[in-house]
Amino acid sequence: xxxxxxxxxxxxxxxxxxxxxxxxxxxxxxxxxxxxxxxxxxxxxxxxxxxxxxxxxxxxxxxxxxxxxxxxxxxxxxxxxxxxxxxxxxxxxxxxxxxxxxxxxxxxxxxxxxxxxxxxxxxxxxxxxxxxxxxxxxxxxxxxxxxxxxxxxxxxxxxxxxxxxxxxxxxxxxxxxxxxxxxxxxxxxxxxxxxxxxxxxxxxxxxxxxxxxxxxxxxxxxxxxxxxxxxxxxxxxxxxxxxxxxxxxxxxxxxxxxxxxxxxxxxxxxxxxxxxxxxxxxxxxxxxxxxxxxxxxxxxxxxxxxxxxxxxxxxxxxxxxxxxxxxxxxxxxxxxxxxxxxxxxxxxxxxxxxxxxxxxxxxxxxxxxxxxxxxxxxxxxxxxxxxxxxxxxxxxxxxxxxxxxxxxxxxxxxxxxxxxxxxxxxxxxxxxxxxxxxxxxxxxxxxxxxxxxxxxxxxxxxxxxxxxxxxxxxxxxxxxxxxxxxxxxxxxxxxxxxxxxxxxxxxxxxxxxxxxxxxxxxxxxxxxxxxxxxxxxxxxxxxxxxxxxxxxxxxxxxxxxxxxxxxxxxxxxxxxxxxxxxxxxxxxxxxxxxxxxxxxxxxxxxxxxxxxxxxxxxxxxxxxxxxxxxxxxxxxxxxxxxxxxxxxxxxxxxxxxxxxxxxxxxxxxxxxxxxxxxxxxxxxxxxxxxxxxxxxxxxxx
Amino acid sequence: xxxxxxxxxxxxxxxxxxxxxxxxxxxxxxxxxxxxxxxxxxxxxxxxxxxxxxxxxxxxxxxxxxxxxxxxxxxxxxxxxxxxxxxxxxxxxxxxxxxxxxxxxxxxxxxxxxxxxxxxxxxxxxxxxxxxxxxxxxxxxxxxxxxxxxxxxxxxxxxxxxxxxxxxxxxxxxxxxxxxxxxxxxxxxxxxxxxxxxxxxxxxxxxxxxxxxxxxxxxxxxxxxxxxxxxxxxxxxxxxxxxxxxxxxxxxxxxxxxxxxxxxxxxxxxxx
Numbered sequence: 021x022x023x024x025x026x027x028x029x030x031x032x033x034x035x036x037x038x039x040x041x042x043x044x045x046x047x048x049x050x051x052x053x054x055x056x057x058x059x060x061x062x063x064x065x066x067x068x069x070x071x072x073x074x075x076x077x078x079x080x081x082x083x084x085x086x087x088x089x090x091x092x093x094x095x096x097x098x099x100x101x102x103x104x105x106x107x108x109x110x111x112x113x114x115x116x117x118x119x120x121x122x123x124x125x126x127x128x129x130x131x132x133x134x135x136x137x138x139x140x141x142x143x144x145x146x147x148x149x150x151x152x153x154x155x156x157x158x159x160x161x162x163x164x165x166x167x168x169x170x171x172x173x174x175x176x177x178x179x180x181x182x183x184x185x186x187x188x189x190x191x192x193x194x195x196x197x198x199x200x201x202x203x204x205x206x207x208x209x210x211x212x213x214x215x216x217x218x219x220x221x222x223x224x225x226x227x228x229x230x231x232x233x234x235x236x237x238x239x240x241x242x243x244x245x246x247x248x249x250x251x252x253x254x255x256x257x258x259x260x261x262x263x264x265x266x267x268x269x270x271x272x273x274x275x276x277x278x279x280x281x282x283x284x285x286x287x288x289x290x291x292x293x294x295x296x297x298x299x300x301x302x303x304x305x306x307x308x309x310x311x312x313x314x315x316x317x318x319x320x321x322x323x324x325x326x327x328x329x330x331x332x333x334x335x336x337x338x339x340x341x342x343x344x345x346x347x348x349x350x351x352x353x354x355x356x357x358x359x360x361x362x363x364x365x366x367x368x369x370x371x372x373x374x375x376x377x378x379x380x381x382x383x384x385x386x387x388x389x390x391x392x393x394x395x396x397x398x399x400x401x402x403x404x405x406x407x408x409x410x411x412x413x414x415x416x417x418x419x420x421x422x423x424x425x426x427x428x429x430x431x432x433x434x435x436x437x438x439x440x441x442x443x444x445x446x447x448x449x450x451x452x453x454x455x456x457x458x459x460x461x462x463x464x465x466x467x468x469x470x471x472x473x474x475x476x477x478x479x480x481x482x483x484x485x486x487x488x489x490x491x492x493x494x495x496x497x498x499x500x501x502x503x504x505x506x507x508x509x510x511x512x513x514x515x516x517x518x519x520x521x522x523x524x525x526x527x528x529x530x531x532x533x534x535x536x537x538x539x540x541x542x543x544x545x546x547x548x549x550x551x552x553x554x555x556x557x558x559x560x561x562x563x564x565x566x567x568x569x570x571x572x573x574x575x576x577x578x579x580x581x582x583x584x585x586x587x588x589x590x591x592x593x594x595x596x597x598x599x600x601x602x603x604x605x606x607x608x609x610x611x612x613x614x615x616x617x618x619x620x621x622x623x624x625x626x627x628x629x630x631x632x633x634x635x636x637x638x639x640x641x642x643x644x645x646x647x648x649x650x651x652x653x654x655x656x657x658x659x660x661x662x663x664x665x666x667x668x669x670x671x672x673x674x675x676x677x678x679x680x681x682x683x684x685x686x687x688x689x690x691x692x693x694x695x696x697x698x699x700x701x702x703x704x705x706x707x708x709x710x711x712x713x714x715x716x717x718x719x720x721x
Numbered sequence: 722x723x724x725x726x727x728x729x730x731x732x733x734x735x736x737x738x739x740x741x742x743x744x745x746x747x748x749x750x751x752x753x754x755x756x757x758x759x760x761x762x763x764x765x766x767x768x769x770x771x772x773x774x775x776x777x778x779x780x781x782x783x784x785x786x787x788x789x790x791x792x793x794x795x796x797x798x799x800x801x802x803x804x805x806x807x808x809x810x811x812x813x814x815x816x817x818x819x820x821x822x823x824x825x826x827x828x829x830x831x832x833x834x835x836x837x838x839x840x841x842x843x844x845x846x847x848x849x850x851x852x853x854x855x856x857x858x859x860x861x862x863x864x865x866x867x868x869x870x871x872x873x874x875x876x877x878x879x880x881x882x883x884x885x886x887x888x889x890x891x892x893x894x895x896x897x898x899x900x901x902x903x904x905x906x907x908x909x910x911x912x913x914x915x916x917x918x919x920x921x922x923x924x925x926x927x928x929x930x931x932x933x934x935x936x937x938x939x940x941x942x943x944x945x946x947x948x949x950x951x952x953x954x955x956x957x958x959x960x961x962x963x964x965x966x967x968x969x970x971x972x973x974x975x976x977x978x979x980x981x982x983x984x985x986x987x988x989x990x991x992x993x
Contacts, residue, residue, distance in 0.1 A: 042772075049782075049968075091748050134750035138741070138803075141751075141834035142734055149829060 027106055029065055033058035039102045043095035048088070056088045064103060064115070073111045075118035082122025086130055096123050163239075163260035167196040169216060169253045183239075183262050185232035196258065201228040201236065212243070218253055221245050226263070238264045280354040282331060283338035291353035291361055295414040298365055303409025309364035309374040312403040312421035313341075313381055316433040318358035321396060329391045333398065334358065336389040344384050345377060361421070371406050371438060378402045378436040386434070399434035401425055406439070423447055453498075454506045461516060465491050468523045469702035472711055473541060473673065473695050476687040481715055483541025483575070485695060486524035487702045488516070500545075508549050517550045518559060525567035525574065527705040534709050543575040543605065548582035552589070557596045564600075571601035575626065579607045583622060591622075598623035605673070609633070610661065620668055627665050631676030631696075633658065634686070662689045737934045739884065740802035740831035746771045747778070751803045751834065759932055766923035773921070773985055774880070776962045777911050780987045781879045782812050783966055784909045787989070788875040789816040793907065795868050798824045799852050799898070800881035804835045809877065810845050819844065821867045825858055827851045852881065853889050855897035873905035879987075882948060883913040886938045896950050899992045907955075908990045910948060911962060915939035917984035945986045952990040959988035 027035070036057045037050065044053075060081050067077050085095060100116050157164055163180030167173050176191045184191070197212070204227060215223045222244040228236050239260045246255040278290035286294070295310065302308040315321075315337070322330040334354075341360060342352045351363040362381060366373040385400040403424030407417055420439050427437035460466065470484035490498040507513040521544050528542040550556060564571055576597065583594075583606055598604055605626035606619075610633035665672045674686045677696030686694055699717045737759040741752040745760045748771070752760075764770060785796065794817045798809050801824035813820035821844045826832050835847035846865040850858045862868055876898055885891040899908055913921055917939070925937045940948075945959045957965065961983040 042775075131750040137834060137837065138751040138753070138830065141837055142830045144833035144837065145829035148833070 026065065029058050029062035032061035032065065032106060035106065036061060036099065036102055039098040040090050040095045043092035043098070044089045053088065056084070060084055064107065064119075068107055068109060068111055068115055073115045073118070075114070075121075078115050078118035079122025079125070082119040082124070083126035085123055086126035091127060091130070096120060099123075163258075163262070165191070165196065165258045165260070167256045167258065169245075169256055171195045171197045171256075174255070180260055183231075183237060183260065184229060190232075196256070199229055201230060203228045203236070215243055215245055215256070216253065218245065218247070218251075229260075236264075237262055238267050280338075283335055283354050285338050285342060285360075286351060286353040288353065288355050291351065291355070291363065292414050292418075294351050294353075295363055295417065298363060299407065299412065299414060299417075301365065302407050305369065306365065306367050307374075307409075308407045308417075309366060309371075309377070310405045310407075310417055310421040311362040311364065311374070311378050311381060311436070312355075312405075312418070312425040313360040313362065313385070313400050314402075314425050314429070315358040315385065316399045316401055316429070318398065321398065325391075325394070325396065329394075329396065332391045333389050333396055336391075337385055337398075340384045340387070341381060344380055350377060361418075371404070374404055374406050375436070375438070378404050382434065382436060401428035401433050402436035403428060404436050404438050420444060450506050450509075453503055454510045457503070457507060457510065457512050460490060460492075461512060461519070465493070466516060466519065467491055467704075468520055468527070469704055470524075470527070470708050471695050471702040472700050472708075472715070473543065473693050474699045474715075474717065476674075476683065476691055476694050479715070479718055481538075481540070481699075481712055482693065483543055483573075484528075484708060485543040485577070485702075486520055486527075486545070488520050488545075504547065508547055511549070513547045513549050514553055517545075517547055518563070520544060521560070522563050522567065525563055525569040527708070528573065529567050529569050530705070531709055531712070535712055538712060539570075539573055540708075540712070541573050541575055541603070542569065543577055545607065546576045546578050548578070548590075551578065551582070551593055554589075556593050557600075560597060560602065561600065572603070575603040575605050577605045577607040577628065580609050583624070584618060595623045598625075608675075616664060619670075624670060626671045626673055627661070628673045628675055629658075629661070629691070634674050634676050634682065635678060659689050662691060666690060734830075737932060738828050738830065739800075739934045740826060740828040742934065743774060743880070744803045744805065746774050747805065749803070749805055751805075755932070759927075759934075763924050763927045766927055767920035769918075769920055770924060773962075776985065777880050780911050780962045780965060781809070781877065781909075783968060784877070784987075784989055785809055785812040785875065786816060787966065788907055788909075789813055789820065791907075793873055793875045794820045795872065796820065796822045796875040796877060797862060797868065797898075797902075798822060798877045799858075800878065800884070801826050801831070801835065801847070802828070803831045804838050804847075810839075810842065821845065823848060823862050823865055823867055825850055825852060825862070853885065853894065855894060855901060859898070859901045871903055873907065874902045876902065876906060876908045878908065879911040880913070882910060883937050883939055884935045886936070892948050892950050895948050895952070899952060902992065904992050906992045908949065908952060908992075909987070910945060910959075910990075911985060911987045912945045912948075913937060913939045914984045914986055915941045915944070916982075918980070918982040921984035940986075942986055945988060949988065949990045953993045955989045955991060959986050961985065962987045965989075 033054055037054050040057075063077065063081055067073055067081075082096075085099065090096075090099075100120060103119075104112060104116060157175075157177050160177055160179055163183045164177045165173055165180055166175040173192050173194050173196050176188050178188075181188050181191065205225070208225065208227070211223055211225065214220050222242060224240070224242045226238065227241045228238050231237055240263045241261075242259045244257045244259075245253055246257060247253050278287055278293075279285065280287045295308070298308045315333075318330065318333075321333060338352070338354060338360065341362070345362055346352050349365070353361050353363070355361050362377060364374055364377050368374075381402060382400060385398060388395040388397045390396075403421045403426070405417055405421040405424055423444060424437050424439045427443070428435050431437060467489050469487050469489060471487055472481045473483035473485060474480065475482045488500055488504075490503050492498065504513065507516050524542050524544050528540060532539045553559075560574075560576075563569075564574065578594075594604055603625040604623055605628050606624055607628050608630040609627045610630045662672050671692040672690070674682075674691045674694040675696060677683055677686065677694040677698045679698060682696075683694060683698060699715075700711060703711065734753045735755050737756045741756040742760050742763075744750075745752040745756050746764075767773075788796075794813070796809050796813060801809075804824060808822075809824075810820060810822040813822065824832075824835050824839075824845070824847045826835070826847070827850060829849055832847045832849040839845040839847060844867065846867055848858065848861045848865065850861050852858060863870065868874060878895070882891045882895075885894065895908055895910075899906060913925070915922075921939065925939055927933070928935065928937045942959050946954065949959075961979050962985040963979045963983070965987045
């Protein structure tokens with residue numbers, strides 16, 4: 021002890037505490053720290069006061085600094101500096117060395133202990149986590165296996181063993197990748213390699229496995245790659261879920277959704293899918309063909325033999341079509357009812373292959389079907405459409421095939437028809453007209469015009485023919501030859517015809533009021549369908565009553581074919597009309613197969629000679645091109661017809677009179693009346709009185 | 722089914738953990754290379770981080786002592802980390818020998834360490850759970866049978882909630898914990914400061930980056946006050962950590978000035 025005033029333990033402790041302030045990592049109260057340091061200060065002072073320094077004692081002081089949590093390295097440095105200054109003396113240096121050694125050893129021990137403790141804690145945490153993992157692994161409902169990255173199976177759980185029918189010992193150490201199956205998806209191995217090389221860290225796929233008993237289990241397989249901290253792939257964990265039953269159910273539902281329950285053939289939905297898929301393949305010499313097949317009079321089979329027989333027949337036809345055509349790769353489907361459809365993909369340059377399919381289908385259907393103890397024979401009508409590429413849709417193609425099938429029906433059944441674009445356009449046009457017609461009738465788009473009927477003898481206008489036109493809102497005008505057939509088909513001819521008749525009679529009555537001296541004959545066309553309509557006689561009578569027009573001045577025109585085919589009630593109706601005083605004319609005479617003998621039994625008053633009969637398509641001037649009396653067969657026929665009419669007491673009207681020459685010859689032959697452009701075209705009702713007063717043809721000829 | 726979600730939480734010493742980082746910054750050796758590497762990166766941006774952490778420990782000590790003086794003898798230490806010397810039970814026992822403490826952390830290693838350290842102490846327990854699930858935590862605390870749910874509890878959330886992001890709804894978390902405990906219970910919050918020194922903001926940026934154990938959400942004083950919600954905030958409210966009831970005799974840094982941009986707040990509340 022050399023210092024004149026060695027500090028007291030308490031003083032030293034205070035300075036010591038200030039020196040080491042902030043070097044403890046533990047929050048200790050300052051008084052508590054002071055107490056510790058005073059004790060140590062007393063110890064150090066005491067140790068230096070004696071003779072030899074006991075290094076062990078000073079080592080303990082160093083160790084106690086560590087125990088007091090003064091573990092920052094600054095704590096030792098400042099302690100040594102402070103004590104070196106305060107207690108300077110010959111024994112101080114070795115004493116401080118001993119203190120430092122004690123401190124260092126204690127700190128090393130403490131560090132080791134803490135490392136040991138944290139490692140132990142880590143291990144404990146891992147064991148706990150692994151225990152939980154093991155429990156989950158073994159109790160999991162899905163199969164799990166852990167493999168080495170080279171494929172060696174390291175662990176399998178119970179669910180996987182149960183799924184595959186193996187014991188764990190059968191699976192462990194085997195190669196995971198050796199469990200192949202013939203139904204493995206192509207590319208399976210490539211995808212797996214992506215996983216093993218770390219390109220992807222997990223992979224999900226469907227994979228079938230063989231069970232030990234040889235049966236197959238379909239699985240949903242998830243493979244995950246487990247890497248070590250350095251990023252090297254170490255393990256592959258596979259989770260394997262049995263989806264066999266789930267898939268079976270899905271397949272059944274999918275089959276039900278895409279197949280017809282009666283015949284087992286693909287249904288409409290599936291057919292459309294297949295057609296849709298096939299369309300892009302058409303073109304470049306390849307084509308997609310659709311044969312739309314409808315049994316002829318299947319309703320008759322159902323009605324007469326019963327639905328059971330009908331169903332049996334459908335099943336037999338379906339099975340045969342599929343057997344004959346399905347084996348060539350064509351898709352045979354049932355659209356519903358008695359309609360089947362065949363999808364043909366082919367590479368022939370024309371419709372040959374497609375027609376061969378259609379012919380086969382017809383032959384298949386024709387073969388009698390044995391149902392119970394009876395033979396049922398049916399036929400079919402087929403529409404055939406070929407698509408060689410370009411823009412179209414499955415729906416359009418099917419519509420075209422359906423339309424074409426109806427052509428085969430109307431052409432006489434038991435045959436196929438090939439799609440024809442022009443005919444189809446015509447059909448589409450007529451369909452559009454038909455669809456618009458009711459509205460057009462309602463809104464008065466049908467207008468009636470009148471063409472003069474002229475007496476050839478004196479060129480006097482003695483009547484008019486009422487002609488109906490359709491004025492479309494877009495300004496187009498359609499003639500009766502365009503829309504009357506449509507109206508006959510959809511039945512609207514009945515109200516339309518009646519409307520025309522009413523308007524014509526009203527107009528005629530109006531002119532008669534203006535020009536009472538020259539009442540005109542009103543000639544109105546009557547469609548066959550109108551005549552067949554029950555109540556036609558009453559309807560005509562009602563129109564006459566309503567408009568005040570006289571029956572003797574009404575002429576109803578029927579075509580030759582309509583009249584010739586008429587019998588029974590129709591003929592009765594015509595007779596009743598004739599009895600009322602109404603005149604009956606045969607329109608377009610000479611265009612059909614005229615049964616001249618039959619004419620005399622019909623209540624007919626007039627023959628209207630058809631335009632071509634008068635003008636002749638093959639001669640510049642029609643049948644009248646050659647002078648009368650020359651060696652001209654057509655002219656002689658015409659002369660004979662006129663003669664025949666006179667014998668039967670019928671008057672003759674020539675249509676389509678276009679030239680003065682025709683007029684002269686017709687007159688010479690003895691035709692009574694004529695109409696045509698030579699006289700006048702058809703005009704609106706309001707212009708008729710002017711024609712009557714000053715006929716332009718009176719001066720021109 | 723995709724990646725397995727039943728795999729237990731990682732026990733991965735190659736990733737830093739908040740608990741071990743805290744220990745490292747306090748000079749302990751309960752840590753691994755990954756923690757030290759990340760800790761050193763943080764230290765480079767905020768050299769005075771250990772100082773802040775020590776202030777946190779001091780704050781914790783003062784609050785526990787204050788609560789003991791108020792008669793509280795049971796504590797819930799949320800996000801307790803690795804129990805080191807001077808921990809809650811030691812501070813509390815200094816004045817209240819029978820004090821009971823339940824530590825909660827989501828770090829499996831920290832909890833395993835705590836269990837080893839506290840194995841001989843029947844008045845303490847460590848629970849492995851995520852603090853963001855108050856129902857789960859409180860149920861686990863009940864199972865320890867250490868906490869009497871009919872008497873006030875001191876709930877310590879020191880350096881915890883700046884790891885809770887807004888989508889974790891920290892205000893509701895505090896309310897849920899306090900709602901699950903009896904009237905008279907006290908929440909204590911120590912929290913990193915959003916508008917504090919450049920250092921803490923830099924440190925927070927490091928926690929946004931690679932290998933971060935958990936990104937931070939620093940908050941302003943007003944936001945920390947908001948965490949107390951409808952609870953009563955005791956005097957002097959939310960203040961800079963060293964300024965909350967400094968102890969002239971006892972405190973390591975008593976008397977030294979506290980910078981205005983000091984990076985941490987603390988406050989104590991009460992459920993009334």
